[in-house]
Amino acid sequence: xxxxxxxxxxxxVAIVIAMSFVVLGFAQQPEKNWLERMQNPDEDFKSLQEDxxxxxxxxxxxxxxxxxxxxxxxxxxxxxVQPDGRLQRPEHVYQEYRRYxxxxxxxxxxxxxxxGTWTSLGANTYPANNTGQPTGMGRVNALTFHPTDAATIYAxxxxxxxxxxxxxxxxxxxxxxxLPWLGVSSILIHPTVPNTIYIGSxxxxxxxxxxxxxxxxxxxxxxxxxxxxxxxxxxxxxxxxHPSDPNTxxxxxxxxxxxxxxxxxxxxxxxxxxxxxxxxxxxxxPTVLYATRMITxxxxxxxxxxxxxxxxxxxxIPTAGIGSRM
Numbered sequence: 472x473x474x475x476x477x478x479x480x481x482x483x484v485a486i487v488i489a490m491s492f493v494v495l496g497f498a499q500q501p502e503k504n505w506l507e508r509m510q511n512p513d514e515d516f517k518s519l520q521e522d523x524x525x526x527x528x529x530x531x532x533x534x535x536x537x538x539x540x541x542x543x544x545x546x547x548x549x550x551x552v553q554p555d556g557r558l559q560r561p562e563h564v565y566q567e568y569r570r571y572x573x574x575x576x577x578x579x580x581x582x583x584x585x586x587g588t589w590t591s592l593g594a595n596t597y598p599a600n601n602t603g604q605p606t607g608m609g610r611v612n613a614l615t616f617h618p619t620d621a622a623t624i625y626a627x628x629x630x631x632x633x634x635x636x637x638x639x640x641x642x643x644x645x646x647x648x649x650l651p652w653l654g655v656s657s658i659l660i661h662p663t664v665p666n667t668i669y670i671g672s673x674x675x676x677x678x679x680x681x682x683x684x685x686x687x688x689x690x691x692x693x694x695x696x697x698x699x700x701x702x703x704x705x706x707x708x709x710x711x712x713h714p715s716d717p718n719t720x721x722x723x724x725x726x727x728x729x730x731x732x733x734x735x736x737x738x739x740x741x742x743x744x745x746x747x748x749x750x751x752x753x754x755x756x757p758t759v760l761y762a763t764r765m766i767t768x769x770x771x772x773x774x775x776x777x778x779x780x781x782x783x784x785x786x787x788i789p790t791a792g793i794g795s796r797m
Contacts, residue, residue: 505541506766506795509678510725510746512704515556520545537767537795544678561673561681561704565697568651612675615658618665625668627655630679633670635692646692654680657710661717666691669735671707671722675748682706682725687735701738702729709750713777714757721778723747723762730778742772742781748796769797 505523508514523541532538551559597606610629617623626634632647633655647653657671667689673682684699685707699705705726713719718734721741728742728750746765753759758777764770768790772781 505537506746509541509544512560513557516548516552516558517556534794540795547678559681561683564681565651565683610677612654612656613658613671615660618660618662625658625660627658627670628653629656629674629677630654633658633692646688647695650686650695652680652683654682654706656706656708657722659710659712659720662712663717668692669710669720670695671710671724673706673708673725675706675708675725684724685710685722685735685738698735699738700736701731702726702740705729708748711750711752711760714752719777721750721760723750728762728772728778728781741774741779745770747772763797765795765797767795768793769795771797 505519508519523545527538548558553559600606609631611626612629613625613627615625617625620637622639623635623637624640626636626643628634630653632645632650632653634643635646636643647655652672654672654674655670656673656675657669659669661667668687668691670686670688671682672680672684672686674680682705683697684702684705685697686695687698688695702722702724703726705724707722707724709723711721713721716732719732720730720735722729722731722738725746727740727744728747729738730741731738742762743764747762748765750760750762753761758775760774760778762772762774762781764772771784771788773784774781
């Protein structure tokens, strides 16, 4: 008599094969998955870390596969994990800074020092390193010139703030002392009102600083206003200002391509969501734009309607060995 709980051998074989494909599919997640999950503020750090290590167990690192990008991100963020397993929100430090400043301003003037003299006590000699690079030197993400004064240059550092020189770089002044974060990846100067400055926050390349969207100054950098309505706390890697309409700005960000026609008072997502690292106008025709997305393999996009809609271009674009950046 046949046992009704007995499964025929061929069915067991089919089940085992199906389960093997499920396990194999999980184990062979594409590298782009790490890049996407790293951008998700709700991702559990430990879970992502464990999945990454499980994927790479027994594998060999090769150029452009995202391994080093993840390990750098892991090293930078491992000390920022909150009790619930998630990382600090991008706005965390900014909110704490504003809370502190409100409390500070509320204090009695008698509790503050009217002045003071500070003297550096060192260390003034940097230790040697094994990279061959100058110790203590940071990365510069963006350089922009004043529209009418060639001796005035603005610089944005990966994790070192926003700077200005008026003598061809002989000396520099810091314009980000009243900002609680130091990452700047893009700069725009209004062509006819140069005291109007836009900076894109965050470190687009190494992830050394979180993104809080775009900040705007109307007084040459003495004060700043966060203008990220519609885009949120994203890293803003590159911004373009329309050559004939300064109120129209297009931004390539870690959350997609955003556009404003109101000088930044509000932004609208115009592309697929994703980490876009570069964007350019077609020379002499600002209705055509090109952009690249960081994913594995990297993707190339084109717009023919001034950045309102985007189409991925695949013809002629290699897929093998291209890595995650373009």
